[in-house]
Amino acid sequence: MNVNQQPHMASPYGQPQPGYQGYPQPGYGGGHVPSGYPAQYAPYNGPGAAYQQGPPQGVRGPPTSGAPSVSGAQSYSQFGQGETQNGPPPMGAPPQSPPVSQPYTAGAVNLSGAQPPYSQQFGAPPVSMQHMTNQMASMQVGSTAPSPAGQGYAPPSVSQAAMSAPYTPAAPPTFPPASTAPSQPPPTEAVARAPPHSYYGAPPPAQHPFPNAFSSTGPTQPQAPPPVSPQSFPQAPPVSQPPFSTAQVPPGPTQSYGGPPLASQGPPMAQANHVPPTQPGMPPGPINASLSGPPPQLGMLGYPPQQNGAFGQVRGPHPGYTGPYPGQPNYGAPPAAPAAAPPALKRLDPDSIPSPIQVIEDDKANKGSEPFTTGVRGQAPPLVTTKFQVKDQGNASPRYIRCTAYNIPCNSDMAKQSQVPLAAVIKPLAPLPPDETPPYLVDHGESGPIRCNRCKAYMCPYMQFIEGGRRFQCGFCSCVTEVPPHYFQHLDHTGKRVDCYDRPELSMGSYEFTATVDYCKNNKIPQPPAFIFLIDVSYNAVKNGMVGIICQELKTLLDYLPRENPDVESNIRVGFVTYNKVLHFYNVKASLAQPQMMVVSDVADMFVPLLDGFLVNVSESRVVIESLLDQIPEMFADTRETESVFGPVIQAGLEALKAADCAGKLFVCHSSLPIAEAPGKLKNREDKKLVGTDKEKSLFQPQVSFYNTLAKECVAQGCCVDLFLFPNQYVDVATLGVVPTSTGGSIYKYTYFQASSDQERFLNDLRRDVQKQVGFDALMRVRTSTGIRATDFFGSFYMSNTTDVELAGLDCDKTVTVEFRHDDKLSEETGALMQCAVLYTSCSGQRRLRIHNMAVNCCSQLADLYRNCETDTIINFFAKYAYRSVLGSPIKNVRDSLVNQCAQILACYRKNCASPSSAGQLILPECMKLLPVYLNCVLKSDVLQPGADVSLDDRAYLRQLVSTLDVSESHVFFYPRLLPLQKLDVMSMSLPVAVRNSEERLSRGGVYLLENGLNIFLWVGVNAQQELLQNIFGTPAFGQIDPNMTSLPALDNPFSKRLREIIESFRAQRSRYMKLMVVKQEDKLELIFKHFLVEDKSNNGGASYVDFLCHMHKEIRQLLS
Secondary structure, three states: OOOOOOOOOOOOOOOOOOOEEEEEEOOOOOOOOOOOOOOOOOOOOOOOHHOOOOOOOOOOOOOOOOOOOHHHHHHHHEEEEEOOOOOOOOOOOOOOOOOOOOOOOOOOOOOOOOOOOOOOOOOOOOOOOOHHHHHHOOOOOOOOOOOOOOOOOOOHHHHHHHHOOOOOOOOOHOOOOOOOOOOOOOOOOOOOOOOOOOOEEEEEEEOOOEEEOOOOOOOOOOOOOOOOOOOHOOOOOOOOOOOOOOOOOOOOOOEEEEOOOHHHHHOOOOOHHHOOOOOOHHHHHHHOOOOOOOOOOOOOOOOOOOOOOOOOOOOOOOOOOOOOOOOOOOOOOOOOOOOOOOOOOOOOOOHHOOOOOEEEEEEEOOOOOOOOOOOOOOOOOOOOOOOOEOOOOOOOOOOOEEEEEEEOOOOOHHHHHHHOOOOEEEEOOOOOOOOOOOOOOEEOHHHOOEOOOOOOOOOOOOOEHHHHOEEEEEEOOOOEOOOOOHHHHOOOOOOOOOOOOOOOHHHHOOEEOOOOOOOOOOHHHOOOOOEEEEEEEEOHHHHHHHHHHHHHHHHHHHHOOOOOOOOOOOOEEEEEEEOOOOOOEEEOOOOOOOOEEEEEEOOOOOOOOOOOOOOOOOOOOOHHHHHHHHHHHHHHHOOOOOOOOHHHHHHHHHHHHHHOOOOOOEEEEHHHHHHHOOOOOOOOOOOOOHHOOHHHHHHHHOOOHHHHHHHHHHHOOHHHHHHEEEEOOOOOOOHHHHHHOOOOOOEEEEEOHHHHHHHHHHHHHHHHHHHEEEEEEEEEEEEEOOOOEEEEEEOOOOOOOOOOOEEEEOOOOOOOEEEEEOOOOOOOOOOOOEEEEEEEEEOOOOOEEEEEEEEEEEEEOHHHHHHHHHHHHHHHHHHHHHHOEEEEEOHHHHHHHHHHHHHHHHHHHHHHOOOOOOOOOEEHHHHHOOHHHHHHHHHHOOOOOOOOOOOOHHHHHHHHHOOOOHHHHHHHHHOOOOEHHHHHHOHHHHHOOOOOOOHHHHHOOOOOEEEOOEEEEEOOOOOOOOOHHHHHHOOOOOHHHHOOOOOOOOOOOHHHHHHHHHHHHHHOOOOOOOOOEEEEEOOHHHHHHHOOOOOOOOOOOOOHHHHHHHHHHHHHHHHHO
């Protein structure tokens, strides 16, 4: 972005600009930046012209000396108590419809205005509010509660202000009239749009800081302050603002960020780590809420003023508006000829917009201490970043099911209007922490589980027993079914069965049933499953060390095959195949002295040359297996065969399982594009020229249909495929991945594999993959109560009809995401129910049913929907939806539709739930205030916006990876965790508070740890303290740190031990082993690291968070106008 040109004059606000609304306009305020905007979004041009002729709203008319208008009082009424926490409003809050949604007045996030030089959270507006206000007509990013008046904008009464905040006097008259500087007309230029200069990304040219902005003392008369250097704005700690929390206000789910925050809003939104409150004993906002002292700084306390009537009316001065800038023409008067341009405005202060870290920390503080009990219908769980214990009292734990909304619209019109996706991310075999009980196994004997006669839903807490317990009414379809005699039990005085709490299926959200033979394939009890290892022994695989490493590892790993009872050995059988252009099968029967090799060279018609001795029990054949694993690396050490096959390899494993009549898993280790003559042969189709064109989608589609057919056969047999790739060039992951992603398998990719640096990662992934709990031959169905139905499914599976999700294998890391649509009306009394039933064969060979039940509330008011959404789950759904859409639509269309849907969600909220306020304010629902920042991360991801260095294989790999991620993994994948290690307290078990993902948050004297679920980076600042470096690396000199190390030295000091524990604990939380990379500041690796600083503008053209928020605001305004 070229930001260093002379500022051009922005034309005065009132007149619509040419090209104003269509944003690709050459420069900011009509000025032209010669270079155009290569960036993803053109700069934000201030508020849309459509909204106003005459003074921008949010800017008062010329100040008069009369008493301030009533509307100011509302500035506080904003939102309520727990506002900033996700989930339902606190119990103590009165149930009335929440108070009027005042803009935060902390205002509107002024998305383009100058911001005071400190990290302002949502506290009082900074002095020069005016600037901000007008800047974007003051974007209010904030919280407002739905207005009691509903959509009509009834003038809010003074009393509302009082009602909605525990502050005492909110009546405006406490502010002295704004006549302190009647002589000075308000600014035009400063207020009009920002000059072309301040495209948010770059350091803006010098601009005045506003004197004493936000200080808590009293306002000063704004004088023209001395200019400061452009860099002065980023990180000084804010003046006296405690970190954000809105505990003090009554319940309303919104939040608006205008620019600066409102004094009464409670502590500002900055991150805790950047906001030490400077003055002990100060009230939560920067300015004392009761405002009894002198009026706040020039700061239009509530920043865009609440118009009392329709938008745009000019009212008297805003309370606390101590007068316009010196020497500028009055608002409301015809715009004066622009005077000399003042220095360009600073960009919007990132601390004044919603901070993911703040939301995460608030949730930990509010919800981390108590266990989460699942008995209350429609209760949103703690965030995935919060550590909490779950007590199952009738709904499935959030570890198994997370929903995008816990209060869903009663009818489809309301759902269409809001555009909030209704979906559940289901992880049926999710592992639980040690302090939670795994689902109980219920055995009903020969007769099997009790089910509804009509819809076949399984017995669960939503079944209502009637007629003294002789029959039950289904909660899903209302059909009445006889209770079998052996299951009969009397009811107590409340109509519950006397044995309700003795039976998991009547009192728990999750449990298992043992399945009878009727639930088995071909009505016969399944054989124990088998694991087959198929190892590529072509030249590349041998040369890079992969063959030797895996053979060595398998000797010990085979003792850790999955089992249900740790004391009993696993009954999974194993088999071995090696291959290049031909396949080698091994007979490892226990009675042999040496393993025997059989070669199948006719790869066009694959068969298994031996039955007896191919699949064996590890303990019986241990000696023969070990001998084989010693011989394989030697046999192929001098191979010259560079070509390999792939399709026949999977066929071989599939045929072996068919012959043994069992389900199982193939572990395929493969290194190159399969170009040898054989079924499934591929050609190199990597063509960077297609990137960005309408044909790009073809690169994500398989190039031949052979693998789709093969996948279908694998699913029918219960043959799951896990693929370990070791490519040095293009291998067409989009095609090779078809079988793993259709069978419930996983893909692991080690590009340019080197034994020295990648061995640890590969072996850890392999160990976890072999040992983890897995179910075979699984079938999943989601049933719902009348009114909604499951319509779409995302994940790694195969579907032969519209309802049954078929998974050859289902492991503890896999999720299936289900989207629901209305097919009838729902009622608020009964809510909506869903039941996920998974039929699978356990690793011991037992057929089981795992049941997860979930009940959510239904609402007829949009405000209730917006109060109970979960942004992390919505983003998980959007990412999966978008990543699947790239198979059929140009990427530009996919990106545009994501932005559009997000804008519609927020515009619907603004229109129907927020109380009337200036159009310039961006108002976000409290529990969705992070939707823009997270959505921007999805849009900037390598799949949807690749940099030049991202290979097609990487994009195909990530596309398939994300399709099965659970919410905690997608969260850290799109918004990585960044910890400042210089703040690590080795004596405490707690971690330092994370910092936001932006380069300006990194200090040259610090060391930071970043994890994104696939990698861990240790970033070392150039001026990091010697003691810190000595403790971590064993050397005090920055220059002596080896950037190629992949593990930290085990030093004998508390810091080193604690840091290594943290890294290990992060790895234990993720389904893939994260390789450690040390990144020295200003080193070449830093570019890779910066790619994960997702709030910044990215090299591939991705917008910064600030820019995207502006763009989003513009989209919302266009929808509203």
